[in-house]
Amino acid sequence: MNCRNTLILLFFLGIVHPAAWSQTWRWQSRFDISLLSDDNVFESLTGSSSDQAGRLLLRLSAKGTQLRRVNATAQYLGGFEGYTRFSEENRMIHDASAACSVRLGGNFSARIGLGGKSKTFFQSTRGYRYWTLTPSVIWAPVRGVRTSLFASFAGMDWLAGRYFDTTHQRIGLTLSLEVRPGFTVELRSSLGEGAYQRNAFTSVETDSTIDWMDLGVTQKDNLREVTVSMEWYGWALVQVNGMFQQIKSNSYGYAYTQPEFSATVVKPIPWKLSLALRAVIRWKRYTDSLRPLFQIRPDTENEESSYVVADLSRDISRTASCRIRLGWYRNESPFRNLFYEKQVVSLGLTQRF
Amino acid sequence: MKHLQHMSRMAVCALVLWTAGFVVHAQTADLASLESEFQTLQTKLDSLQWERVRLSGEADIVARRIAVLRDRDPLSNSDHRQLEKALRESQRLTNQVSSLDHQILQISDERNAIAQRLIVFAQVEITRLLAAADLDTTSKRQDLLVSVDALLDQKQQWESIGSDSRVRVGNGLVIEARQEDTPRQLQLKSDLLSDRIETIRQEIRQAAQRVKALREEHKIRQQMTELAEDLDLFNEDEEILDRQRNTETKSQPGGTYRNADNRTPEMLWLNPSQSAWTPDAVERSQIRQSVLPRQPEEAATLEETIARWDAYLARMQSLADSLDVRAGWFRSQAESRKQ
Numbered sequence: 001m002n003c004r005n006t007l008i009l010l011f012f013l014g015i016v017h018p019a020a021w022s023q024t025w026r027w028q029s030r031f032d033i034s035l036l037s038d039d040n041v042f043e044s045l046t047g048s049s050s051d052q053a054g055r056l057l058l059r060l061s062a063k064g065t066q067l068r069r070v071n072a073t074a075q076y077l078g079g080f081e082g083y084t085r086f087s088e089e090n091r092m093i094h095d096a097s098a099a100c101s102v103r104l105g106g107n108f109s110a111r112i113g114l115g116g117k118s119k120t121f122f123q124s125t126r127g128y129r130y131w132t133l134t135p136s137v138i139w140a141p142v143r144g145v146r147t148s149l150f151a152s153f154a155g156m157d158w159l160a161g162r163y164f165d166t167t168h169q170r171i172g173l174t175l176s177l178e179v180r181p182g183f184t185v186e187l188r189s190s191l192g193e194g195a196y197q198r199n200a201f202t203s204v205e206t207d208s209t210i211d212w213m214d215l216g217v218t219q220k221d222n223l224r225e226v227t228v229s230m231e232w233y234g235w236a237l238v239q240v241n242g243m244f245q246q247i248k249s250n251s252y253g254y255a256y257t258q259p260e261f262s263a264t265v266v267k268p269i270p271w272k273l274s275l276a277l278r279a280v281i282r283w284k285r286y287t288d289s290l291r292p293l294f295q296i297r298p299d300t301e302n303e304e305s306s307y308v309v310a311d312l313s314r315d316i317s318r319t320a321s322c323r324i325r326l327g328w329y330r331n332e333s334p335f336r337n338l339f340y341e342k343q344v345v346s347l348g349l350t351q352r353f
Numbered sequence: 354m355k356h357l358q359h360m361s362r363m364a365v366c367a368l369v370l371w372t373a374g375f376v377v378h379a380q381t382a383d384l385a386s387l388e389s390e391f392q393t394l395q396t397k398l399d400s401l402q403w404e405r406v407r408l409s410g411e412a413d414i415v416a417r418r419i420a421v422l423r424d425r426d427p428l429s430n431s432d433h434r435q436l437e438k439a440l441r442e443s444q445r446l447t448n449q450v451s452s453l454d455h456q457i458l459q460i461s462d463e464r465n466a467i468a469q470r471l472i473v474f475a476q477v478e479i480t481r482l483l484a485a486a487d488l489d490t491t492s493k494r495q496d497l498l499v500s501v502d503a504l505l506d507q508k509q510q511w512e513s514i515g516s517d518s519r520v521r522v523g524n525g526l527v528i529e530a531r532q533e534d535t536p537r538q539l540q541l542k543s544d545l546l547s548d549r550i551e552t553i554r555q556e557i558r559q560a561a562q563r564v565k566a567l568r569e570e571h572k573i574r575q576q577m578t579e580l581a582e583d584l585d586l587f588n589e590d591e592e593i594l595d596r597q598r599n600t601e602t603k604s605q606p607g608g609t610y611r612n613a614d615n616r617t618p619e620m621l622w623l624n625p626s627q628s629a630w631t632p633d634a635v636e637r638s639q640i641r642q643s644v645l646p647r648q649p650e651e652a653a654t655l656e657e658t659i660a661r662w663d664a665y666l667a668r669m670q671s672l673a674d675s676l677d678v679r680a681g682w683f684r685s686q687a688e689s690r691k692q
Contacts, residue, residue: 079586
């Protein structure tokens with residue numbers, strides 16, 4: 001275990017250890033099992049391979065308070081996905097996060113969050129590890145208004161090699177306004193920079209050929225992002241999000257602009273049923289004129305572009321529910337500007353405790 | 354031109370502020386005058402009640418004298434004259450007490466009506482102070498909360514004054530059976546308890562409705578959270594710089610989900626239109642602590658809020674059941690003494 005992982009482990013142990021907190025922790029957990037049918041297991045552009053799979057999900061989360069000034073949360077999400085025919089797609093996912101906030105004077109509070117996620121495939125070296133550190137200062141000057149200055153530091157470590165490994169930093173500002181009870185609007189803008197391990201390059205066209213020229217500096221991407229979010233709770237819970245994102249890169253082919261629209265609606269309906277809909281639509285436009293077969297990510301699942309998911313669930317008891325979920329995806333493949341489609345149908349059972 | 358526009362904006366702002374100030378001032382003035390009127394009526398009522406006590410004492414003396422004279426056998430002429438005089442005196446005192454009772458009832462009604470208006474004013478003021486305390490500076494917030502506590506106490510007094518049955522039971526007066534209680538007195542004590550039970554049951558019904566609404570909201574938010582978690586974990590969105598997750602709302606795809614279990618304090622506060630009732634002071638204080646946290650990070654979860662309401666409901670239900678048993682006992686005692 002390297003130094004970074006040791007620090008992460010110590011952080012979690014320190015924050016979760018009951019002796020460190022005078023008051024009790026509140027625990028919430030969930031176990032979910034589902035069977036699904038995926039009509040494009042390999043996220044293929046040309047042909048598709050369908051298969052059935054089983055998924056397990058375990059969620060453990062805890063909240064604690066000390067001296068009414070310090071609050072902490074910790075959460076673990078573990079997932080397993082196993083396919084019946086294509087065992088090379090079987091995988092295990094761990095996602096852990098913890099946050100601690102301290103109430104300062106003058107309506108200020110400080111918060112720091114730490115998270116890590118790993119995905120490993122049982123029969124291949126695909127997968128990654130991802131970590132993030134997010135300090136922020138929150139100021140709530142008057143009722144219904146909340147501003148937050150945040151920063152984030154993150155790193156992505158691909159198990160297949162260092163070529164796509166990145167670290168990134170971001171700083172941003174969030175303003176949240178409760179327009180009226182049940183209706184909240186949030187504005188967020190941020191700037192960031194990402195640094196790859198590899199060198200940047202550019203394309204040099206001659207009459208008949210295209211050559212790639214190493215620029216001798218590491219690739220750096222700059223990010224600008226503006227987001228407007230809205231949440232309304234009335235006869236349904238509605239969350240709508242509009243975002244504009246711009247990436248500038250010193251390496252050929254990585255710059256793009258991307259408006260995004262997403263919406264989620266959850267509505268209870270008779271017979272103990274609930275309907276949830278989530279839709280995300282992205283319009284990605286690359287700034288450079290693109291060359292074909294130009295890989296941008298090593299993982300096909302890491303570039304979701306647009307999708308619609310409908311989820312119908314029914315309570316079986318106070319702590320258990322069953323559901324059917326339909327999902328349609330149109331995602332960008334590891335090769336830019338080429339999209340694959342897939343449909344996923346799943347039946348699931350959830351037990352909360 | 355710009356100067357004129359600026360001036361006109363300033364004038365509009367000043368007008369708005371002046372109007373708001375006037376409204377607040379008018380409300381305060383109304384409250385003060387009502388309190389003054391309430392005190393005047395209360396003083397008058399107190400003096401009438403003291404007068405009634407004095408007359409009742411005199412009537413008791415006369416009644417005892419009448420009883421002594423009636424026991425004499427045979428009655429002399431002098432005894433007859435004294436008995437007739439005592440009976441006339443008793444009649445006069447009874448009429449005076451009856452007249453006083455009428456006046457007391459009338460003034461009580463007036464006072465109770467004012468108490469009801471004061472309760473409404475107090476509720477509005479409490480809501481305003483809580484809203485102000487929610488995000489105010491630490492020292493001022495403490496002052497505001499102290500004011501809220503004082504108002505809650507005052508309101509409870511007015512509430513207890515507004516209903517005699519609640520005065521006695523709500524203020525902790527023990528209703529107990531005495532050896533000398535007549536069947537009618539026992540029946541009255543039973544009725545007193547029944548009134549209180551009815552009030553409590555009404556509060557329970559309203560609280561249950563509120564809890565039901567909170568549970569519904571919790572369920573909806575839970576479903577949204579779970580959908581977000583599933584998509585986040587298995588579909589692996591938002592991992593990289595250009596799609597990084599929101600730094601403050603972990604595990605939410607798109608970075609746009611709020612933490613579904615942590616609503617803003619304002620969302621958790623009781624909707625005034627749904628909360629005409631208020632729990633008793635202790636529970637109210639606890640609930641206030643949980644639903645009006647001082648910072649968003651301390652926002653009580655819906656589950657915590659629901660748990661507090663459940664505990665409160667259980668306590669009220671237990672109280673109602675206990676009072677019900679006592680009321681039944683008083684009724685049975687009244688019946689047995691009648692026989």
